[in-house]
Amino acid sequence: MQDGQTFFSLNKPLDWEQGYEANIHMQNEGFSIQQTEKYSIHRIVRTDELEGIHPIQEMTVGPGRKLFLLDEASNVWIYDDESRHRESLFRQGHQLFSHQAMLASMSDLLVIADAHTESERRLAVYSISNGQTMWAIHDWEGLELFPLSVNTRITTANLLYAAVPLDIAIGMNGSPEVPKGGRIGIIQWNAAGEVVHVYEHEAHRLEETAEIAALRGRYYTAAAGGKLVLLDAQLRTVTVFHEDGREPFHFKLEQEGRFAGISIDTNHNIYIGDSGYAQQEGVTERFILKFRENGEQFDKVTSFRGRTDTLLHDGRNRLYVFDRISGQISLLDLRARTMLLEGTQLPEAIYFSAELDTTETETQWHKIRLEADIPEETQVRFSYFTSDESEGFIDGEYVNYTGYLTDPGISIRDKLAATRDLWSEPILNPKDALLMNARGRYLWFKIELIGSEQKSPYIRKLRVYFPRTSLIAYLPPIYQQDEEHSPFLERFLAMFSTFFDDMEDKIDRISSHFDPDAVSGTYLEWLGRWLAITDHEAWGETKLRLLIKQAPELYKLRGTREGMMNMLKIYTGSEPFLLEYFQFKQMQETSELRQLFAQLYGDNPYCFCIMLKPEFVQTDAQRLTIEQIIEDQKPAYTEGKLIVLQPWMYADMHTYLGINTYLSEPTLLTLDQRSSMPYNTVLIDVDRDKRMDIHTRLELDSEIE
Structure with missing residues (x-):
């Protein structure tokens, strides 16, 4: 219905780059409002409400998001916050460590560091499954260990870090202490208990002699992605060590607060908590601060406002915050957040186009068609203006319209204010809309994306049609000459024009619906029904697509050994093993083997066996599908038997060397x-x-x- 009609199409980044964008995230398939990820509280675990557990002193996170809790009676509990199930890892009164110990998780191992002077196991690693000690140490190369902080980094090697004094002396009262100028370093162990490296920095030398007990709660460590950080909460300094040997980076915290707890995410961002009391020194807001690895603060975790004693990330960037005073453990997840437009501080984005030039004056523009995803609580606004001239007056100055709209030196607030009288009334959420009173050689448009806190419209493609065409041209002249009613009739007929256009587009592209490589989802399932395949979930798109493509050849071979084997290979992805009667007939005639072969393969000469490895028949649904394939594809006079092989050797059962048995x-x-x-x-x-x-x-x- 659009004979003689042309259009401008914007459907790839190069098309949109001609204009000006503000707060827009451009992708190959389209664009949306820029978004970022921010932490939000997912769940709060109140440990004081757990029956039979003493007040919690320390915590860490293990595999499967399980929490490991150390109470003031020195009991270690494994707690699943989803099911609320808890169990004790060690027996009561184990005396392996004190309630002042620190916890860290290393895959399926639990690390417990205890700086208590009476502890014989200063650093110990236990199996999470049964509490068995994997290894434990008290000293290293003659240096008595007093762990001040402990953490791990989950890699293929699994690494363990502990901040310890590297210089120890015995004080006047007989207690161990770190002398003036004594070093605080980080020792790195592997999972086998071997020391891999020692990290030091001159900034971590004590200015005054200090007892070991006085150093507890002063140092915090974290590791991720080849980075290792050490926080000195008293001096308010952070040192970033690099495992590749680069020079450490050291910076001082200028912000107010009593810092405690440090962690690193997978993007090398550093998070530092605050352990101050709200009622002291007028403290009312205690955020977790977020720093880049160069020490630049650029954000706060505003969704959490409270005390922090322990701060850590798991392997999926979930953040865990433990407040020892209240006993609360806060679990924070990353969630998408729509970014705010700088000029308005609202979750929105604006796009100004360059001119669309028809090269002919007095062109009457027809309509737009917009392909977009517009979630609830979001909106798209489309405005436009036209002119036969590319230049004109804006805010009292004679300018080139495109140059002004796309000038990055002019703020978005000024552009909106200066051009407010140029634009048409906005068209809300347009999919297919007429451009009314749009006459001129050039057209400019403005797209405003209005988002919510978490959602954004997504623009895929825009087409701007010209010149004006309408179904009214097919009506008698009297309907076209009525100046009063013709505009309404033209808009009314435009709806039917859209239906006809869509229909013609579908007819033009109908052949693509029969191409299994070009369709997916419901269209692919529809093609599968042509082959009498109704259980699409059992096949999956990849297998179903391959089956449809090979259907002509497969149906020629239906009822043959080759056809059945090819069909099974498509479904399982592997060549099945086929055993027929004639292959073991001679051995079955031996009297001592006849009963065994009858048990394994049957004694029907028209029966064959299909043997598959267990990974191809993991569910009942897969078994039923395979049995159905055998039944449909086998020769009419035969019987097919499915045998699922097991990955072990068993006398007088289905054991085949090189298939499911190895020497x-x-x-x-x-x-x-x-x-x-x-x-x-x-x-x-x-x-x-x-x-x-x-x-x-x-x-x-x-x-x-």
């Missing part, structure tokens, strides 16, 4: 540096005399105590 060299279970035992060797003791390394069977003739 390998014996490996040794190393007990220590001098002893080892082959754990994959079966030893039998006829006499049952409980002799190790001769013939031993657990729970038959041997016991472990």
